[in-house]
Amino acid sequence: MESITIALVLLLAVVLSGTLARLSPVGIPLPLVQIALGAAIAGVTGSAVQLDPDFFFLLFLPPLLFLDGWRIPKEGLFRDKAVILELALGLVIFTVILIGFLVHWMIPAIPLAVAFALAAILSPTDPIAVSAIAARVPIPPRLMHILEGESLLNDASGLVCMQFAVAAVLTGVFSLADAVGTFLWVAIGGILIGFGTTFVVMKAKYYVSRKLGEEPGAQILISLLIPFGAYLLAEHLHCSGILAAVAAGITMSFAELRGQTMAATRMRRYAVWDTVQFALNGIIFVLLGEQMPGIVSGAARIVTETGHLHPIWLIAYVAVITTALAALRFAWVWVSLRFTLYRAARRGEAIRKPHWRLLAAMSLAGVRGAITLAGILTLPLAMNDGTSFPARDLVIFLAAGVIILSLTAASIGLPYLLQNLELPPEDDHHQEEDNARIAAAEAAIRMIEKLQHAMSEGRTDADLYGEVGTRLMELYRQRIEGRSKLGDEADLLRKMxxxxxxxxxxxxxxxxxxxxxxxxxxxxxxxxxxxxxxxxxxxxxxxxx
Structure with missing residues (x-):
């Protein structure tokens, strides 16, 4: 009964957070409001929810990663694949190594392997948190697509790196050769399991629907169960459940292009998944705020082991780590841009250097959010020998502090950096959209003509079918004629x-x-x-x- 009450209270806090965020005159990002509400709940109840790391990981990560893979625009992902891979893989490894050594050097009480685990979980970015900020200042679509693609891949790479680091802490052994081999197994196996799970489920679903009809409620439940099935199967086979969930989502998006799902099912499912995403992201941040008093007190006890006598050093640690993350990201983006411009120059392409503010915005938009929090809260409570996991409360506090500070910095800095900024021209998709509408209208006309002939043949009221069909086809022909116009006529049509x-x-x-x-x-x-x-x-x- 108590667990149900806690869940209802958390959901109520998520609902209230949306209202409070909209009422905020200064546009406080929704995640910060949710963290504050969680802290208020902890202050009123005087206790914190006891989190089981494995249960927390299973409940929150698979559906969120699955949805990221399902909904991310694949065209932008493939178009900017080089930039996204550089950020999602190269920058993650760069961050794990440098931030890991920095944390261990700055706080010797944190073992090096634990520092690497912290750095790994700090590497994933959160475009959802950036979207909350984008409500006040538009973020260029291409920049947003890059952030989404980076987040999709660095969620997986960062969490996998964290799992390796935690395994090194628990066993006390780390072999680079073994790690590379294991990484290839868990990565390739996870991707194949995610693809296979979705493929088999969708094939079975389409077969049953074709034979017995489609039940929207059952189809929605199937989509909710797929990420958990892929994750659990991959973990059972000692592969990456994280990559399995991502791969399952990407496979789902391609499976949907077959168009074998009813329109009513798609609409209801979209609404259900929007609610799931809003609820899970919100609960994660509310839980962060609810856990903060205990995390702070635990971190304050540990900070004395660093040689400092005052817990105020915790704030300094968070500030240094957040600044280092932003600086590393800026340096990586700047070097990557130089290589890109160099390659473009070698190919003889026209070069247009982006404004420094766009590079700074790209760095500042690397906000840490729900995935970082969900991952850090899954650190084991104890070692294999039963002793407490070293510096667990401290690294959770540092991760939580970086989330809050990066959100605050982005909410203040991004509006300034993007205001009146001249951006590189975006691809114009109007012609692509017009061509698609023309093709769809032509297909509709062909189908109406076919149906008109079939339904009116041999009937006494054939004129009725002819009149209705002609009326509908005229609407489609007007659409084709309008979409075929160019230049000023096309602009006038869009205004109309x-x-x-x-x-x-x-x-x-x-x-x-x-x-x-x-x-x-x-x-x-x-x-x-x-x-x-x-x-x-x-x-x-x-x-x-």
Whole structure:
């Protein structure tokens, strides 16, 4: 009963955090509000939730990583693959080595292997936290895509590196050759298991749906279970469950392109996964705030082992680590850019150097968030011999401090760095979209003609089918004609579409308000009102609202 109460309180805190973040006059990022609410809960209850590291890891990481892999734009991922791989793999290794040595040198009470574990879990970035900041200042789409792609891959690479470091702490043994071989096994095995799990499940699902029909609720549950199945199977075979969850999500996105799922299922599933993502991310940050009093007190006890007498040094440690992470990221981005420009010059391409503020924004946008927190809270409570895991409270505090400080720095610095910044031109996808709409309209016309002929053949009311079909085909031909225009005519068409959208939305909202009024006055039944409002909601969603 107590566990259920705790879960409900955490969910309520997540709900309240959204309202408080919107009410904030200075635009405080949502994760910071959630951390503050968690600390307030701990202050009121005077106790903290006892977290089981393995349970915490299993509950939070697979669905979040799966969703990242599912929803990330693959075109941007492949277009900027070189930059993303440099950040997600090269920068992670660079960060683990340098930050690990820095932490051990600065705080000798933290063993080197534990310092490497801390550095590894600090390497993943969190685009969701950046998105909360982007509500106040637009982040360039391409920069956001790079951050999303980097986060998808460095989540996996950082967490795998952390697992190796923790294993070295527990066993006291580390062999580079063995680590490389093991890494290849767990990485390749995890990716193949993730791909295979999703592939088999989707094939079975499509077969059953084709034979027995599709049940949206069951399909949504299947999508929720896939990441856990891939993760548990990979862990059982001693492969990377993290990479399995990511690979399962990427495979899911390609499987969805087959279009074998009903529209109603896709809409409901999208809403369910949005809720899951919001709830899990929110609970992680609320738990951080709720754990902070205990973490701070534990870290304060350990800090005396570093030779310092005052816990204020904890803040200094966090500031130094956060600054070092940003500096390393800036240096890596700058060197990477130099190599990119050099290669472009060798190929004879036109070179346009980005403004230094864009490089600084790229560095500052490396915010640590939910994955870092979820990973650090899974550190073992004890060693293999039963003794306490060395400096556990201290490294958890340092990770939590870096999360808070990086969020605060980004929320203050990004609006300044991106304000009135002249950005490199983005690819224009209007023509690609127009071509797709034309192709879809032509396919619709062909299908209407085919259906019109089949349904009207041999019927006495064939004229009725002909008239309806002609009317629909005329709408599609107007779409094709409009999308085929170029230059000023195309710009005028887009402006007309925007005006048309505003009129249609206003009309739909007026319809819905009238239906609600009729329902309140009992002029129509509740069932009819719900059905008609649902139709209007779907029509409104068609315009992106």
């Amino acid at each position: 579409e925007e005006v048309d959208k505003r009129f249609r939305l206003a009309a739909l909202r007026a319809e819905r308000d009238e239906l609600f009024r009729l329902g309140r006055r009992r002029k129509i039944s509740e069932e009819i009102a719900r059905k008609l409002v649902r139709e209007i909601d779907l029509a409104e969603a068609r315009y992106g609202f």
